[in-house]
Amino acid sequence: MITSDQDIASNKSNGDPLKCYFVDTELLSSKAEVPFKTIVSGRASDRFRGAMAENYVCQSLTANDMSTYYWNPDQNTELDFLFQDSDGKVVPIEVKSGDRTTSKSLAKFRKTYSPRSSIRLSSKNFGHENDLYSIPLYAAFCIDKGWADKVGEDRTE
Numbered sequence: 821m822i823t824s825d826q827d828i829a830s831n832k833s834n835g836d837p838l839k840c841y842f843v844d845t846e847l848l849s850s851k852a853e854v855p856f857k858t859i860v861s862g863r864a865s866d867r868f869r870g871a872m873a874e875n876y877v878c879q880s881l882t883a884n885d886m887s888t889y890y891w892n893p894d895q896n897t898e899l900d901f902l903f904q905d906s907d908g909k910v911v912p913i914e915v916k917s918g919d920r921t922t923s924k925s926l927a928k929f930r931k932t933y934s935p936r937s938s939i940r941l942s943s944k945n946f947g948h949e950n951d952l953y954s955i956p957l958y959a960a961f962c963i964d965k966g967w968a969d970k971v972g973e974d975r976t977e
Contacts, residue, residue: 876960877957881901881963884964886963888913889902900914903965906968910935913938913940918942921944923940937953939967940954942957
């Protein structure tokens with residue numbers, strides 16, 4: 821049972837499903853046989869756009885030297901990424917490739933663990949409400965271990 825931020829972050833290799841990402845989004849596109857023209861024209865399937873967005877975010881987080889985790893407690897729940905900020909607090913990240921940003925999984929995680937902050941990456945603009953930070957996909961590179969400092973979280977828990 822997960823009871824703390826440390827438990828969430830350390831629960832990475834317990835036989836749970838594994839998510840793999842390509843080092844380069846072009847490799848993903850090529851392997852899936854989806855032409856670049858289809859992607860940039862917006863005609864790629866929703867599922868492929870979602871996979872491409874997650875792959876891009878993974879690349880951005882990895883470039884910022886971040887260790888990320890995947891939360892999948894049951895067949896109906898999936899959270900794309902978790903990381904620990906510089907204060908050791910777990911921050912969940914949900915990636916959405918379009919404008920529809922409702923996420924039952926992120927809501928469930930927030931209700932269960934009450935993280936200090938959460939991030940939703942999508943095609944929408946920057947925003948903040950109830951400790952949920954909306955960040956445009958293009959700005960994924962801004963997320964790093966110093967997240968707590970960037971959002972001005974000076975609460976102690």
